[in-house]
Amino acid sequence: MKIMHIITRLILGGAQENTLLTxxxxxxxxxxxxxxxxxxxxxxxxxxLSRAYRNGVNVMLVPSMRRAVNPWRDFAAYRAxxxxxxxxxxxxxxxHSSKAGIIGRKAAGKCxxxxxxxxxxxxxxxxxxxxxxNRLYIRLERRAARVSDAIITVADAMTRQALAAGxxxxxxxxxxxxxxxxxxxxxxxxxxxxxxxAELGLPPDAALICKVARLFHLKGHDFLLRAxxxxxxxxxxxxxxxxxxxxxxxxxxxxxxxxxxxDRVIFAGLVPPDEIRKHVGMADVVAHCSLREGLAxxxxxxxxxxxxxxxxxxxxxxEAVINGETGMLVPPxxxxxxxxxxxxxxxxxxxxxxxxxxxxxxCLEMFDSKKMVNQIAAVxxxxxRRKGIL
Numbered sequence: 001m002k003i004m005h006i007i008t009r010l011i012l013g014g015a016q017e018n019t020l021l022t023x024x025x026x027x028x029x030x031x032x033x034x035x036x037x038x039x040x041x042x043x044x045x046x047x048x049l050s051r052a053y054r055n056g057v058n059v060m061l062v063p064s065m066r067r068a069v070n071p072w073r074d075f076a077a078y079r080a081x082x083x084x085x086x087x088x089x090x091x092x093x094x095x096h097s098s099k100a101g102i103i104g105r106k107a108a109g110k111c112x113x114x115x116x117x118x119x120x121x122x123x124x125x126x127x128x129x130x131x132x133x134n135r136l137y138i139r140l141e142r143r144a145a146r147v148s149d150a151i152i153t154v155a156d157a158m159t160r161q162a163l164a165a166g167x168x169x170x171x172x173x174x175x176x177x178x179x180x181x182x183x184x185x186x187x188x189x190x191x192x193x194x195x196x197x198a199e200l201g202l203p204p205d206a207a208l209i210c211k212v213a214r215l216f217h218l219k220g221h222d223f224l225l226r227a228x229x230x231x232x233x234x235x236x237x238x239x240x241x242x243x244x245x246x247x248x249x250x251x252x253x254x255x256x257x258x259x260x261x262x263d264r265v266i267f268a269g270l271v272p273p274d275e276i277r278k279h280v281g282m283a284d285v286v287a288h289c290s291l292r293e294g295l296a297x298x299x300x301x302x303x304x305x306x307x308x309x310x311x312x313x314x315x316x317x318x319e320a321v322i323n324g325e326t327g328m329l330v331p332p333x334x335x336x337x338x339x340x341x342x343x344x345x346x347x348x349x350x351x352x353x354x355x356x357x358x359x360x361x362x363c364l365e366m367f368d369s370k371k372m373v374n375q376i377a378a379v380x381x382x383x384x385r386r387k388g389i390l
Contacts, residue, residue: 001380001390004090006037006081006104008067008097012046013214014297015121017273018154018178018372019096020048023057025373032377034058037084037104039065039077044245045214046270060084067099074103081107091115091389092380098124102140109147115383117376118144119152121178122294122315123161128218141167149383152376154178155295155316176376177319178297179369184274185304187360188281196282200241200266207238207346210283210307212276212298213290215246220289220312225252227339228261234343241266243279281305285345285352288312291332295319300367303327303359308352310341320366326359 003026007019019036027034035058041047052059062084064076085093085107092115095104101118108116124141125134145151145168152174153159159173188196194204202208209231213219221242231238242252242265249267256262271279276298280286286302288311295316302309303320309327311317312334321327328341345352384390 001032001092001377001384002088002090003032003034003092003094003380004037004085004088005034006093006095006100008065008099009039009043010041010048010052011043012048012270012273014178014294015097015119016048017297018119018121020052020057021179021181021369022094022373022376023052024055025369026377027057029377035060035088035090037062037065037081038100039063039067042066044247044270045216046245046272048273051273060088065100065103069099074099078103078107082110085111085113091384092117094119094376094380096121098137098141102144105144105147114387114389115150115380116148117150117152117379117383118148119154119176120158120162120294121154122292123158123165125165126292128291138165138167141165145169145172148172150174150379152176152379153294155319157316157319158294161315174375174379176372176379177366178295179372180297180300180304180367182304182364182368185277185301187306188278192278193282196278200268200282202239203237205237207235208241208283209238209285209287209342209346210241210243210280210302211287211289212243212271212280212301213288213296214244215242215248215252217248218291219246219248220291221248221252222255223289223333223335223338224287225255225259225261225265226335227342228264229259230336230339231342231346232261232264234339235346238346239264239266241268241279241283243268243271243276245270276301277305280307283307285310285342287338287342288317289338290314293317299327300363303356303363304367306353306356306360308345308356309359310338310345312338320363321359322362325355326362327355
């Protein structure tokens with residue numbers, strides 16, 4: 001099979017890691033020839049292009065493929081993708097993210113690609129977007145779904161939301177959980193935790209909360225900072241590590257300073273994917289406060305490291321976090337409930353340990369990248385056999 005994956009940009013992010021792991025897994029198969037089409041990895045979030053090149057991925061860069069909507073640039077990207085498809089001659093075009101999904105599926109349909117697949121990592125329309133933009137995104141997603149042979153979602157919640165908006169037909173959808181290199185996410189030893197905490201300058205008795213996310217809108221950092229006021233009173237030794245970078249860093253630093261907790265908040269900055277284990281693994285609790293996310297990768301990452309999690313109950317979170325069994329779920333935008341859940345896990349260590357262990361067992365089964373790649377390849381094969389290509 002000749003397979004072309006298309007994604008808007010290879011920044012550090014869940015959709016991008018999923019895509020790159022899929023491409024790397026497919027290219028290890030003897031029956032696959034794979035390329036990856038992407039735009040420039042612009043922005044402060046970091047990039048995965050260097051890993052792609054280092055691992056021998058056939059990357060085709062489209063300079064005009066950008067995240068922001070720009071009709072002239074988007075049309076140039078569409079024409080460039082059409083040329084690349086005609087040159088490569090794929091049996092399968094598999095798109096990721098909204099922009100690449102719209103452009104890539106339209107180009108693949110024009111070129112008569114036998115198998116067109118799209119993965120929904122998170123929907124572009126949501127309650128925090130304007131009504132006008134939501135109508136536009138829904139219209140474009142409906143149109144693109146008509147030329148899709150299959151639509152993969154990273155959580156059942158994404159399927160339900162897409163169908164509720166009239167995007168696609170039920171028989172097109174299949175949930176394939178976003179895989180991780182699970183061998184890299186093992187619990188830290190006591191010695192590792194102590195050393196890493198010392199490197200951060202943490203007191204030996206500190207209770208540590210970690211959040212991993214771009215410092216960007218809708219990621220919920222402000223709710224967590226507000227919750228810290230309540231958490232500090234209940235757990236005086238508490239510290240918060242924020243892993244990630246983005247346009248809101250200065251604003252969040254000012255918020256922490258204004259609240260009088262700047263000495264308790266550590267902005268760790270960008271961390272390479274291979275270093276995530278260390279940061280979540282040294283924590284006592286990982287908090288995820290995003291307001292929209294297909295299924296946040298940090299939830300299984302933390303649980304695989306045997307660290308309990310607290311998450312807003314949004315999108316696919318409850319498919320990894322079973323409330324009270326593998327972690328704690330609280331209402332989106334809540335502050336008091338968020339604080340109470342974190343305090344419980346910081347103060348009731350036996351309950352926290354039980355949830356973390358149950359979560360690790362669940363995630364070992366659900367989030368193996370090898371399983372993900374095999375499931376995706378099976379989707380391609382099923383469609384191509386049905387069309388008489390294989």
